Amino acid sequence: MYELKAQARRMKKIYDVQIIFIDYIGLIGTHQSNMPRFEQVALLSKAIKDLAKELKIPIIALSQLTRSAEGREPSLATLRESGALEQDADMVILLHRDNEVDMRDNDTLNDCSKVKLIIAKNRVGPVGIASMNFISKFTKFTDR
Structure with a gap:
Protein backbone atom coordinates (compact mmCIF):
# COMPACT_ATOMS: atom_id res chain seq x y z
CA MET A 1 0.00 0.00 0.00
CA TYR A 2 2.93 2.32 0.67
CA GLU A 3 3.98 2.07 -2.97
CA LEU A 4 0.45 2.69 -4.21
CA LYS A 5 0.09 5.78 -2.01
CA ALA A 6 3.46 7.16 -3.11
CA GLN A 7 2.64 6.59 -6.77
CA ALA A 8 -0.81 8.18 -6.39
CA ARG A 9 0.70 11.26 -4.75
CA ARG A 10 3.31 11.51 -7.49
CA MET A 11 0.70 11.15 -10.26
CA LYS A 12 -1.48 13.81 -8.63
CA LYS A 13 1.46 16.21 -8.30
CA ILE A 14 2.93 15.68 -11.78
CA TYR A 15 -0.18 15.01 -13.89
CA ASP A 16 -2.97 16.38 -11.68
CA VAL A 17 -4.95 13.13 -12.03
CA GLN A 18 -8.62 13.60 -11.19
CA ILE A 19 -9.53 9.98 -10.47
CA ILE A 20 -7.72 6.75 -9.57
CA PHE A 21 -8.87 3.21 -10.34
CA ILE A 22 -7.63 0.20 -8.36
CA ASP A 23 -8.11 -3.12 -10.15
CA TYR A 24 -8.54 -4.83 -7.78
CA ILE A 25 -8.25 -4.46 -3.99
CA GLY A 26 -7.60 -8.18 -3.48
CA LEU A 27 -4.26 -7.87 -5.29
CA ILE A 28 -2.87 -5.23 -2.95
CA GLY A 29 -0.52 -6.66 -0.38
CA THR A 30 0.18 -5.34 3.08
CA HIS A 31 3.17 -5.50 5.36
CA GLN A 32 0.99 -7.21 7.99
CA SER A 33 1.07 -10.65 6.37
CA ASN A 34 0.60 -12.33 9.76
CA MET A 35 -2.83 -10.68 10.07
CA PRO A 36 -6.01 -12.40 8.85
CA ARG A 37 -6.89 -11.26 5.33
CA PHE A 38 -10.14 -9.56 6.38
CA GLU A 39 -8.14 -7.35 8.79
CA GLN A 40 -5.64 -6.55 6.04
CA VAL A 41 -8.49 -5.56 3.72
CA ALA A 42 -9.96 -3.37 6.48
CA LEU A 43 -6.61 -1.55 6.75
CA LEU A 44 -6.43 -1.19 2.96
CA SER A 45 -9.98 0.12 2.81
CA LYS A 46 -9.25 2.81 5.40
CA ALA A 47 -5.96 3.73 3.72
CA ILE A 48 -7.70 4.13 0.35
CA LYS A 49 -10.42 6.30 1.89
CA ASP A 50 -7.79 8.45 3.66
CA LEU A 51 -5.80 8.79 0.42
CA ALA A 52 -8.91 9.92 -1.49
CA LYS A 53 -9.53 12.60 1.14
CA GLU A 54 -5.89 13.68 1.11
CA ILE A 60 -12.63 3.62 -7.51
CA ALA A 61 -11.57 0.29 -6.00
CA LEU A 62 -12.82 -2.91 -7.61
CA SER A 63 -13.56 -5.90 -5.42
CA GLN A 64 -14.69 -9.45 -5.96
CA LEU A 65 -17.87 -10.88 -4.53
CA THR A 66 -18.15 -13.95 -2.34
CA ARG A 67 -19.11 -17.26 -3.92
CA SER A 68 -22.49 -17.01 -2.19
CA ALA A 69 -23.38 -14.31 -4.74
CA GLU A 70 -23.16 -16.75 -7.65
CA GLY A 71 -26.46 -17.23 -9.40
CA ARG A 72 -28.30 -14.50 -7.50
CA GLU A 73 -28.41 -10.75 -7.34
CA PRO A 74 -25.46 -9.36 -5.33
CA SER A 75 -25.83 -7.14 -2.27
CA LEU A 76 -23.53 -5.27 0.11
CA ALA A 77 -23.19 -8.45 2.15
CA THR A 78 -21.57 -10.23 -0.80
CA LEU A 79 -18.46 -7.99 -0.93
CA ARG A 80 -15.48 -10.26 -0.49
CA GLU A 81 -13.04 -10.34 2.44
CA SER A 82 -14.24 -7.52 4.67
CA GLY A 83 -17.26 -5.62 5.92
CA ALA A 84 -14.91 -2.62 6.08
CA LEU A 85 -15.29 -2.18 2.32
CA GLU A 86 -19.02 -1.73 2.80
CA GLN A 87 -18.53 0.62 5.76
CA ASP A 88 -15.78 2.82 4.29
CA ALA A 89 -17.19 3.20 0.79
CA ASP A 90 -19.10 6.35 -0.09
CA MET A 91 -20.68 4.47 -2.96
CA VAL A 92 -21.00 0.79 -3.83
CA ILE A 93 -22.06 -0.19 -7.33
CA LEU A 94 -22.69 -3.86 -8.11
CA LEU A 95 -23.19 -5.42 -11.54
CA HIS A 96 -25.53 -8.33 -12.14
CA ARG A 97 -26.31 -10.06 -15.41
CA ASP A 98 -30.02 -10.81 -15.69
CA ASN A 99 -29.57 -13.74 -18.00
CA GLU A 100 -26.30 -15.55 -17.44
CA VAL A 101 -24.27 -15.74 -20.65
CA ASP A 102 -21.46 -18.25 -20.96
CA MET A 103 -18.56 -15.93 -21.83
CA ARG A 104 -16.43 -18.91 -22.94
CA ASP A 105 -18.73 -19.46 -25.92
CA ASN A 106 -17.27 -17.29 -28.69
CA ASP A 107 -20.65 -17.03 -30.43
CA THR A 108 -22.05 -15.08 -27.46
CA LEU A 109 -19.19 -12.59 -27.28
CA ASN A 110 -20.88 -10.31 -29.81
CA ASP A 111 -24.24 -10.50 -28.08
CA CYS A 112 -25.81 -7.80 -26.02
CA SER A 113 -26.46 -8.92 -22.43
CA LYS A 114 -28.99 -7.35 -20.08
CA VAL A 115 -27.27 -6.07 -16.95
CA LYS A 116 -28.45 -4.50 -13.72
CA LEU A 117 -26.29 -1.73 -12.32
CA ILE A 118 -27.18 -1.81 -8.63
CA ILE A 119 -26.33 1.29 -6.62
CA ALA A 120 -26.36 -0.48 -3.26
CA LYS A 121 -24.88 2.40 -1.24
CA ASN A 122 -24.65 6.10 -1.95
CA ARG A 123 -23.79 8.65 0.73
CA VAL A 124 -24.44 11.58 -1.62
CA GLY A 125 -27.55 10.47 -3.48
CA PRO A 126 -30.18 7.82 -4.03
CA VAL A 127 -29.72 4.09 -4.24
CA GLY A 128 -31.48 1.99 -6.83
CA ILE A 129 -31.18 -0.13 -9.94
CA ALA A 130 -30.49 0.92 -13.52
CA SER A 131 -31.16 -1.53 -16.32
CA MET A 132 -28.46 -1.48 -18.99
CA ASN A 133 -27.17 -3.40 -21.97
CA PHE A 134 -23.63 -4.74 -22.07
CA ILE A 135 -22.06 -5.15 -25.50
CA SER A 136 -19.17 -7.51 -24.79
CA LYS A 137 -17.55 -7.07 -28.20
CA PHE A 138 -16.83 -3.44 -27.29
CA THR A 139 -16.81 -3.77 -23.47
CA LYS A 140 -19.49 -1.09 -23.50
CA PHE A 141 -22.56 -0.37 -21.38
CA THR A 142 -25.56 1.40 -22.92
CA ASP A 143 -29.02 2.43 -21.74
CA ARG A 144 -31.78 -0.09 -22.34
Whole structure:
Protein backbone atom coordinates (compact mmCIF):
# COMPACT_ATOMS: atom_id res chain seq x y z
CA MET A 1 0.00 0.00 0.00
CA TYR A 2 2.93 2.32 0.67
CA GLU A 3 3.98 2.07 -2.97
CA LEU A 4 0.45 2.69 -4.21
CA LYS A 5 0.09 5.78 -2.01
CA ALA A 6 3.46 7.16 -3.11
CA GLN A 7 2.64 6.59 -6.77
CA ALA A 8 -0.81 8.18 -6.39
CA ARG A 9 0.70 11.26 -4.75
CA ARG A 10 3.31 11.51 -7.49
CA MET A 11 0.70 11.15 -10.26
CA LYS A 12 -1.48 13.81 -8.63
CA LYS A 13 1.46 16.21 -8.30
CA ILE A 14 2.93 15.68 -11.78
CA TYR A 15 -0.18 15.01 -13.89
CA ASP A 16 -2.97 16.38 -11.68
CA VAL A 17 -4.95 13.13 -12.03
CA GLN A 18 -8.62 13.60 -11.19
CA ILE A 19 -9.53 9.98 -10.47
CA ILE A 20 -7.72 6.75 -9.57
CA PHE A 21 -8.87 3.21 -10.34
CA ILE A 22 -7.63 0.20 -8.36
CA ASP A 23 -8.11 -3.12 -10.15
CA TYR A 24 -8.54 -4.83 -7.78
CA ILE A 25 -8.25 -4.46 -3.99
CA GLY A 26 -7.60 -8.18 -3.48
CA LEU A 27 -4.26 -7.87 -5.29
CA ILE A 28 -2.87 -5.23 -2.95
CA GLY A 29 -0.52 -6.66 -0.38
CA THR A 30 0.18 -5.34 3.08
CA HIS A 31 3.17 -5.50 5.36
CA GLN A 32 0.99 -7.21 7.99
CA SER A 33 1.07 -10.65 6.37
CA ASN A 34 0.60 -12.33 9.76
CA MET A 35 -2.83 -10.68 10.07
CA PRO A 36 -6.01 -12.40 8.85
CA ARG A 37 -6.89 -11.26 5.33
CA PHE A 38 -10.14 -9.56 6.38
CA GLU A 39 -8.14 -7.35 8.79
CA GLN A 40 -5.64 -6.55 6.04
CA VAL A 41 -8.49 -5.56 3.72
CA ALA A 42 -9.96 -3.37 6.48
CA LEU A 43 -6.61 -1.55 6.75
CA LEU A 44 -6.43 -1.19 2.96
CA SER A 45 -9.98 0.12 2.81
CA LYS A 46 -9.25 2.81 5.40
CA ALA A 47 -5.96 3.73 3.72
CA ILE A 48 -7.70 4.13 0.35
CA LYS A 49 -10.42 6.30 1.89
CA ASP A 50 -7.79 8.45 3.66
CA LEU A 51 -5.80 8.79 0.42
CA ALA A 52 -8.91 9.92 -1.49
CA LYS A 53 -9.53 12.60 1.14
CA GLU A 54 -5.89 13.68 1.11
CA LEU A 55 -5.73 13.99 -2.69
CA LYS A 56 -9.30 15.33 -2.93
CA ILE A 57 -10.17 12.95 -5.76
CA PRO A 58 -12.38 9.87 -6.06
CA ILE A 59 -10.72 6.48 -5.90
CA ILE A 60 -12.63 3.62 -7.51
CA ALA A 61 -11.57 0.29 -6.00
CA LEU A 62 -12.82 -2.91 -7.61
CA SER A 63 -13.56 -5.90 -5.42
CA GLN A 64 -14.69 -9.45 -5.96
CA LEU A 65 -17.87 -10.88 -4.53
CA THR A 66 -18.15 -13.95 -2.34
CA ARG A 67 -19.11 -17.26 -3.92
CA SER A 68 -22.49 -17.01 -2.19
CA ALA A 69 -23.38 -14.31 -4.74
CA GLU A 70 -23.16 -16.75 -7.65
CA GLY A 71 -26.46 -17.23 -9.40
CA ARG A 72 -28.30 -14.50 -7.50
CA GLU A 73 -28.41 -10.75 -7.34
CA PRO A 74 -25.46 -9.36 -5.33
CA SER A 75 -25.83 -7.14 -2.27
CA LEU A 76 -23.53 -5.27 0.11
CA ALA A 77 -23.19 -8.45 2.15
CA THR A 78 -21.57 -10.23 -0.80
CA LEU A 79 -18.46 -7.99 -0.93
CA ARG A 80 -15.48 -10.26 -0.49
CA GLU A 81 -13.04 -10.34 2.44
CA SER A 82 -14.24 -7.52 4.67
CA GLY A 83 -17.26 -5.62 5.92
CA ALA A 84 -14.91 -2.62 6.08
CA LEU A 85 -15.29 -2.18 2.32
CA GLU A 86 -19.02 -1.73 2.80
CA GLN A 87 -18.53 0.62 5.76
CA ASP A 88 -15.78 2.82 4.29
CA ALA A 89 -17.19 3.20 0.79
CA ASP A 90 -19.10 6.35 -0.09
CA MET A 91 -20.68 4.47 -2.96
CA VAL A 92 -21.00 0.79 -3.83
CA ILE A 93 -22.06 -0.19 -7.33
CA LEU A 94 -22.69 -3.86 -8.11
CA LEU A 95 -23.19 -5.42 -11.54
CA HIS A 96 -25.53 -8.33 -12.14
CA ARG A 97 -26.31 -10.06 -15.41
CA ASP A 98 -30.02 -10.81 -15.69
CA ASN A 99 -29.57 -13.74 -18.00
CA GLU A 100 -26.30 -15.55 -17.44
CA VAL A 101 -24.27 -15.74 -20.65
CA ASP A 102 -21.46 -18.25 -20.96
CA MET A 103 -18.56 -15.93 -21.83
CA ARG A 104 -16.43 -18.91 -22.94
CA ASP A 105 -18.73 -19.46 -25.92
CA ASN A 106 -17.27 -17.29 -28.69
CA ASP A 107 -20.65 -17.03 -30.43
CA THR A 108 -22.05 -15.08 -27.46
CA LEU A 109 -19.19 -12.59 -27.28
CA ASN A 110 -20.88 -10.31 -29.81
CA ASP A 111 -24.24 -10.50 -28.08
CA CYS A 112 -25.81 -7.80 -26.02
CA SER A 113 -26.46 -8.92 -22.43
CA LYS A 114 -28.99 -7.35 -20.08
CA VAL A 115 -27.27 -6.07 -16.95
CA LYS A 116 -28.45 -4.50 -13.72
CA LEU A 117 -26.29 -1.73 -12.32
CA ILE A 118 -27.18 -1.81 -8.63
CA ILE A 119 -26.33 1.29 -6.62
CA ALA A 120 -26.36 -0.48 -3.26
CA LYS A 121 -24.88 2.40 -1.24
CA ASN A 122 -24.65 6.10 -1.95
CA ARG A 123 -23.79 8.65 0.73
CA VAL A 124 -24.44 11.58 -1.62
CA GLY A 125 -27.55 10.47 -3.48
CA PRO A 126 -30.18 7.82 -4.03
CA VAL A 127 -29.72 4.09 -4.24
CA GLY A 128 -31.48 1.99 -6.83
CA ILE A 129 -31.18 -0.13 -9.94
CA ALA A 130 -30.49 0.92 -13.52
CA SER A 131 -31.16 -1.53 -16.32
CA MET A 132 -28.46 -1.48 -18.99
CA ASN A 133 -27.17 -3.40 -21.97
CA PHE A 134 -23.63 -4.74 -22.07
CA ILE A 135 -22.06 -5.15 -25.50
CA SER A 136 -19.17 -7.51 -24.79
CA LYS A 137 -17.55 -7.07 -28.20
CA PHE A 138 -16.83 -3.44 -27.29
CA THR A 139 -16.81 -3.77 -23.47
CA LYS A 140 -19.49 -1.09 -23.50
CA PHE A 141 -22.56 -0.37 -21.38
CA THR A 142 -25.56 1.40 -22.92
CA ASP A 143 -29.02 2.43 -21.74
CA ARG A 144 -31.78 -0.09 -22.34
